[in-house]
Amino acid sequence: MGFSQRYQLRAERRRGLFRAFRKQRELRCIVDRSAKIRPRDILLFSTLRNEQLRLPYFLEYYRDLGVNHFFFVDNGSDDGSGEYLTAQSDCSVWHTTASYKKSRFGVDWLNGLQGRYAHGHWTLVVDPDEFFIYPFCDTRPLNALTDWLDASSIRSFSAMLLDMYPKGPLVAQPYRPGQNPLDIASWFDSGNYTVQRNWKYGNLWIQGGPRTRVFFADRPHMAPALNKIPLVRWDRSYAYISSTHMLLPRGLNLVFDEWGGEKASGILLHTKFLNTFGEKAEEELARGQHYGGSREYKAYHAQMKADPELWCKWSEKYINWRQLEILGLMSKGNWA
Amino acid sequence: MSVGIVMLVHTALDRAEQVARHWSAAGCPIVIHCDRRVPRKVFDAFRASLGDIATIHFSKRHRCEWGTWGIVAATQDACEVMLSRYADARHVYLASGSCLPLRPVQELVDYLAARPQTDFIESATTADVPWTVGGLDEERFTLRFPFSWKKHRKAFDWYVAVQRRTRFRRAIPNGLVPHMGSQWWCLTRGTLSAILNDSMRPTFDRYFSKVWIPDESYFQSLARIYSGHIESRSLTLSKFDFQGKPHIFYDDHLQLLRRSDCFVARKIWPQASRLYRAFLTDAEAAMKRTEPNPGKIDRIFSKAVERRTRGRPGLYMQSRYPNEGWENGLTGAKYSVFQGFTELFEDFEGWLARTTGCRVHGHLFGPEDAQFAGGQEVINGALMASARLRDHNARDFLTNVIWNTRGERQCFQYGPRANQSVAWDMAKDSNAQIAVISGAWAVPLFQSQRNFIEIRREAARLQKIESEFINALRSPYSKGHFRIWSMADFVEAPMEPLQSAIEDISLHGRRLTEVPKMVDLTGFSQFLQDLKNQGMHPYLMGDFPALAEEAPVSVEQVRKPYPIHK
Numbered sequence: 001m002g003f004s005q006r007y008q009l010r011a012e013r014r015r016g017l018f019r020a021f022r023k024q025r026e027l028r029c030i031v032d033r034s035a036k037i038r039p040r041d042i043l044l045f046s047t048l049r050n051e052q053l054r055l056p057y058f059l060e061y062y063r064d065l066g067v068n069h070f071f072f073v074d075n076g077s078d079d080g081s082g083e084y085l086t087a088q089s090d091c092s093v094w095h096t097t098a099s100y101k102k103s104r105f106g107v108d109w110l111n112g113l114q115g116r117y118a119h120g121h122w123t124l125v126v127d128p129d130e131f132f133i134y135p136f137c138d139t140r141p142l143n144a145l146t147d148w149l150d151a152s153s154i155r156s157f158s159a160m161l162l163d164m165y166p167k168g169p170l171v172a173q174p175y176r177p178g179q180n181p182l183d184i185a186s187w188f189d190s191g192n193y194t195v196q197r198n199w200k201y202g203n204l205w206i207q208g209g210p211r212t213r214v215f216f217a218d219r220p221h222m223a224p225a226l227n228k229i230p231l232v233r234w235d236r237s238y239a240y241i242s243s244t245h246m247l248l249p250r251g252l253n254l255v256f257d258e259w260g261g262e263k264a265s266g267i268l269l270h271t272k273f274l275n276t277f278g279e280k281a282e283e284e285l286a287r288g289q290h291y292g293g294s295r296e297y298k299a300y301h302a303q304m305k306a307d308p309e310l311w312c313k314w315s316e317k318y319i320n321w322r323q324l325e326i327l328g329l330m331s332k333g334n335w336a
Numbered sequence: 337m338s339v340g341i342v343m344l345v346h347t348a349l350d351r352a353e354q355v356a357r358h359w360s361a362a363g364c365p366i367v368i369h370c371d372r373r374v375p376r377k378v379f380d381a382f383r384a385s386l387g388d389i390a391t392i393h394f395s396k397r398h399r400c401e402w403g404t405w406g407i408v409a410a411t412q413d414a415c416e417v418m419l420s421r422y423a424d425a426r427h428v429y430l431a432s433g434s435c436l437p438l439r440p441v442q443e444l445v446d447y448l449a450a451r452p453q454t455d456f457i458e459s460a461t462t463a464d465v466p467w468t469v470g471g472l473d474e475e476r477f478t479l480r481f482p483f484s485w486k487k488h489r490k491a492f493d494w495y496v497a498v499q500r501r502t503r504f505r506r507a508i509p510n511g512l513v514p515h516m517g518s519q520w521w522c523l524t525r526g527t528l529s530a531i532l533n534d535s536m537r538p539t540f541d542r543y544f545s546k547v548w549i550p551d552e553s554y555f556q557s558l559a560r561i562y563s564g565h566i567e568s569r570s571l572t573l574s575k576f577d578f579q580g581k582p583h584i585f586y587d588d589h590l591q592l593l594r595r596s597d598c599f600v601a602r603k604i605w606p607q608a609s610r611l612y613r614a615f616l617t618d619a620e621a622a623m624k625r626t627e628p629n630p631g632k633i634d635r636i637f638s639k640a641v642e643r644r645t646r647g648r649p650g651l652y653m654q655s656r657y658p659n660e661g662w663e664n665g666l667t668g669a670k671y672s673v674f675q676g677f678t679e680l681f682e683d684f685e686g687w688l689a690r691t692t693g694c695r696v697h698g699h700l701f702g703p704e705d706a707q708f709a710g711g712q713e714v715i716n717g718a719l720m721a722s723a724r725l726r727d728h729n730a731r732d733f734l735t736n737v738i739w740n741t742r743g744e745r746q747c748f749q750y751g752p753r754a755n756q757s758v759a760w761d762m763a764k765d766s767n768a769q770i771a772v773i774s775g776a777w778a779v780p781l782f783q784s785q786r787n788f789i790e791i792r793r794e795a796a797r798l799q800k801i802e803s804e805f806i807n808a809l810r811s812p813y814s815k816g817h818f819r820i821w822s823m824a825d826f827v828e829a830p831m832e833p834l835q836s837a838i839e840d841i842s843l844h845g846r847r848l849t850e851v852p853k854m855v856d857l858t859g860f861s862q863f864l865q866d867l868k869n870q871g872m873h874p875y876l877m878g879d880f881p882a883l884a885e886e887a888p889v890s891v892e893q894v895r896k897p898y899p900i901h902k
Contacts, residue, residue: 139588144605151581160654191717191740192730195652204657207728213720220728227654256657260664262647265655314718328651328739334577334644336637 006112006314009201013248016239019104021109027073027097027109030082033092034069036136041068043234044124045114047106047228049075050283052127053276055084056178058128063090065132071117073109075100079318090105090184092117100289101193108262118234125244126268131182133228134266135332148335149233156247157231158255159266162188163209164307164318164330165273165310181271185300187315188211188269190327191228203227203246210273210310215299224296228268229255243291264333267324278304338419339364339445339522340425344410344432346371346400348606352433356386362441365391365422369410372397393417404487405545407519408554412532419529420814426452429522434603435572436585436615444571444599450782451560455527455563456584458517458570459556477514478505500539501899508538509543515560519551520572520602531555573598573630575637578645583637590614596630650739650767652732666765667738672747672769672841675805676776676823681852685709685749691848692841694745700737701730701754716740730757731825738767745841752777752801763808768816770809771837774802775877776824779855780864799876806876822878830854 028033037043044067051058059070069090074082076097085091095263096109114123122143126132134145134157149157164185166173172186206227207220216223228244232252240247246254257263281304284290285297316327324330341359343366345352356366370385379397386392400406410431418428427448429643437444448454462473478592479499483491498504500796508514523531534540544550561564573596575583580776585593593601594614604611612617647656650668658664677684678698689709690697698707706721708714713721717740719733720726726733738746750770752760762768767841777798783789809818817840835848861880868874 005829066608110748131826136586136588141588141607144586144607147605148584151584158654189718191736192719192725193653193736194732195654195657196729197657197776204654206654212725213718217720217725218723220725256653256655257644257647258657258659258662259645260647260658260662261645261656262643263655265653312714312718314714316718326647328653331653331655332640332643333655335639336583336640 005200007063009248012241013237013239016108016111016241016248017237018113019108019125020115023098023103024112024116026103027094027112028096030093030095031086031091031127032069033089036090036301037069037117037121041121042072042122042124042144042146043069043071043118044126045071045110045118046078046126046128047100047109048081048128048198049077049317050079050081052077052079052081052084053175054128055081056138056183057180059091060089060178061131062124065137068306071110071113073113074105074207075106078094087188100175105243105289105291107243111239114234114238115236116180119236121234123234124150124234125232125240126246130161130230131271132266133269133271133324133330134159135321135325135330135335137262137266137321145335146231146233154263155233156229156252156255158229158266159226159231160193160206160329161226161228161270162225162324163211163266163270164188165210165274167311167315169307170273170277171195171275172306180320181274182269184275185271185273186318187311188315188318190314192331194220198246201241201246201248201253201298204256210299211296212310212331213312214310215254215296215303222295223294229253229264230268233311260329262333264335265330267321269318273310338425338783340412340422341366341446342411342418342428343368343431343433343435344371344407344414344430345369346374348433349374349378351604351606351612353382353385353613354577354616355433355436356392357389358390358437359441360391362445364441364445365393365425367393367395367414367418367420367595369395369414370397370433371410372399373439387576395423397853401484401486403549405550407551408544411551412554416532419525419532421599426525427522428440428528429571429600430520430524431572431600432520432602433513435520435600436602436604436611437600438573438593438596438615439599444820447599451567453524455521455523455559455566456522456569456571457556457559457563459515459560459568460517461513461515469799470527473586474514475500476516476548476553477508478698479548480504480506480546482546485689491584506543509539511561512540512543513560514553515556516553517568518570518572518574519554520570520574520600520606521559523555523563524570527563531558534558534562542711558819571599573601573633574603576635577637577661578641583640585611587611589633592633593638596633598630606640647828665763665767667735667767670767670769671739671744671772672745672837673750673762674747674837675752675802676773677770677771678749679751679776679779679855680773680823680826681854684792685851687850687852688747689826689851691838692745692747695741695745697746697748699751700726700733700748701750701758703753703755705760706733707749718813720777727755727757731761734758734761747841752798752805756805757799759805760808760813761809763805763814763816763818766815766817768818769840770816771833771840772802772806772809772818772820773823773826773833774806774820775799776826777802778823778867778874778877779857779860780866782860783855788866788870792867792872795867795874796872799874817827821875822879823884824878827854827857827880852859 032320044062072085072093074095085093165187166184189209192208196205198205205225209225212220212223225245230244238247281297281300285301288294290297341364359366393842395417398406398410400410415428482628483495485492544554577583585604587608649665685696695709697709700706702723705723706726708721719736781795826833864874
């Protein structure tokens with residue numbers, strides 16, 4: 001990589017950090033419990049809008065995993081999400097009604113909060129419909145993983161987004177608060193992913209899964225990206241660039257082995273496709289606040305009228321992380 | 337007689353305390369060295385917490401940075417305290433704060449009592465083992481290392497380079513043969529006091545203080561001088577990964593550790609409460625009195641290292657994306673590609689599936705949608721037949737087909753009309769077995785009722801593409817296993833090539849009992865002549881004899897359960 005390219009990336013990172021700094025003005029702190037954070041705590045950051053239904057299980061899941069403190073940016077919820085989170089003793093909550101799109105889909109807001117509160121901590125950045133899975137997650141807590149990453153001098157950990165869906169029409173099985181969404185959306189695509197390398201940022205660009213198969217079959221290059229790097233030992237000089245798909249400095253994007261080996265990696269189980277999806281898609285389409293002119297939501301909208309079945313004969317039913325490991329969706333690397 | 341334990345601790349002091357209590361409950365005297373980097377206050381609290389046990393002592397604190405002399409100095413001091421205070425300590429066992437005794441301590445005491453003269457220390461000459469990481473093996477002993485590898489890597493590397501360039505070599509003290517091995521050992525009183533009280537010790541100390549990672553070589557080398565009987569192995573189970581850092585044990589390793597029969601294991605994750613609970617309560621830890629056997633654990637960890645360094649061939653995913661040439665096999669399993677067979681035979685796919693028992697697909701790479709076996713729209717892994725999805729990334733489509741159907745041999749058809757972006761990938765893939773009947777693409781043109789100008793243009797295009805594919809197969813980069821016949825040769829004697837193509841797939845070497853029916857080629861040679869007359873010379877099909885027209889060798893006629901050799 002030449003000097004000029006290095007300089008450009010550095011400038012881009014600086015710009016990102018500056019945007020994050022500027023966008024902090026849009027956030028109004030509802031409750032800040034960050035004083036409770038101890039030096040080795042694991043922090044979780046999330047932006048949300050009207051996710052009250054999902055929050056009880058979300059918090060339960062990540063508390064069990066070993067997350068110590070939650071940071072939420074509530075982007076104008078009117079379903080009580082903000083109040084619910086404010087009442088939780090391990091959550092700090094910010095509120096904003098500013099544009100999600102203009103904050104680069106929440107990236108600026110979270111970069112700012114991470115810079116302020118997460119320096120030196122392992123941080124997980126996930127949406128309320130994403131559930132983080134890593135090797136041995138059924139027997140080892142999250143800080144076993146972060147301790148191991150520390151010992152191995154690894155700063156970032158990849159977890160591909162795996163779209164989960166139910167069998168049958170989406171509306172057939174209503175989701176109740178507190179319920180494990182994987183009880184309903186328990187199916188996934190195991191082997192139709194494509195991978196390309198993004199040489200500029202050094203990350204991989206992964207596409208595929210049911211969203212490509214059903215909603216983007218006629219224009220696969222527009223299909224949503226599935227590569228994510230949600231777990232990072234944060235430093236205030238780091239900046240996510242595009243959602244959690246990639247970040248700078250670009251060394252953090254090198255979460256894959258280039259010489260034939262496998263690095264350890266996890267999965268984000270993406271439980272977007274529940275009975276609430278149709279309604280949500282309508283609403284998000286009307287707001288027009290999503291990536292690429294909300295093309296994803298336009299595609300959903302066009303198809304949802306036909307109430308498509310995402311399930312197919314070759315869908316796999318989720319069992320555990322070992323299954324995902326064997327299928328080659330994630331890897332233990334040299335963690336044994 | 338007893339076993340003295342020397343413990344080096346620097347973190348997780350609560351666990352160290354727990355283990356120290358366990359050792360001392362079994363009657364072992366203990367000397368603890370606590371890293372100087374631990375703050376005074378924390379150290380005092382730790383010391384006070386063990387104040388109720390008279391047989392626990394603390395030695396002078398040194399700064400123990402990884403790879404430096406401090407660890408050896410700390411060990412020396414602690415051992416001196418042990419030897420001077422406990423005259424009945426026959427063996428001294430060096431352990432760390434993250435070591436965990438797996439078997440009752442009494443068993444270790446008995447084991448050592450039965451071998452009073454044996455020193456258990458892993459010790460090998462650098463020339464004979466490939467243990468070292470980072471390329472410094474012999475040079476550890478012949479260069480100087482004043483800079484910290486962890487903190488000042490650049491200075492470290494620079495100084496090594498300078499010494500290499502100036503051919504600097506340190507003199508190794510007389511009589512010393514450098515040996516290396518695990519830093520966790522168990523030495524007899526005799527050997528240890530000989531090492532510590534030797535008149536040469538200042539020389540050795542001065543020398544080793546500039547050696548890199550002396551804790552892996554100081555005692556290992558000197559024991560070779562003084563010991564009467566060395567067993568070159570460590571009683572501490574400690575596995576290292578490819579970067580030279582120890583593997584860590586967690587709660588889910590409990591059964592594995594139980595079955596290892598080792599006396600002590602390291603390193604234990606400080607929060608692995610189940611392990612500490614299980615092994616530090618004597619009643620439960622009732623293991624058989626057998627020789628240590630870490631084989632099962634070895635296998636798991638060496639597999640992990642292999643997964644990290646070699647990976648699973650044919651898998652492309654978020655954390656494995658090899659650079660070109662580093663795939664260890666582009667695809668995950670052997671597969672067969674047939675070019676020109678479906679054009680020449682009727683129902684070739686059905687015949688191939690019946691003959692070989694493999695999964696036989698039609699044309700996977702188009703130009704239409706992929707023709708999966710059985711006309712399926714989707715196959716394993718929810719992989720779609722859609723041409724658009726396939727052509728979005730044809731190489732991944734190929735590797736996905738092979739990865740998703742692991743364990744079942746795949747065959748598919750290919751041809752010059754197909755997406756050629758995978759042509760080179762297959763040519764360079766050692767798993768590909770490619771059989772080509774060159775020029776057979778002309779048969780569908782011959783059968784078609786299209787306008788001859790169009791046919792001529794299409795024939796020229798397909799011939800060019802196929803000849804490029806054949807060039808790829810024959811290039812020096814090609815790793816695939818391939819067979820190419822011209823159509824003329826093939827038609828003349830089809831049995832032998834068919835038999836050999838089948839033998840590539842099924843190793844049983846079965847004789848063909850059924851042969852596919854060749855399409856009617858009456859008039860084909862006239863068709864070729866017409867193309868030639870139009871100025872388009874079809875050469876890939878070879879010399880098609882005009883007489884083939886009169887009497888095409890119809891395989892139908894020779895329906896015999898063995899190949900015909902002419």
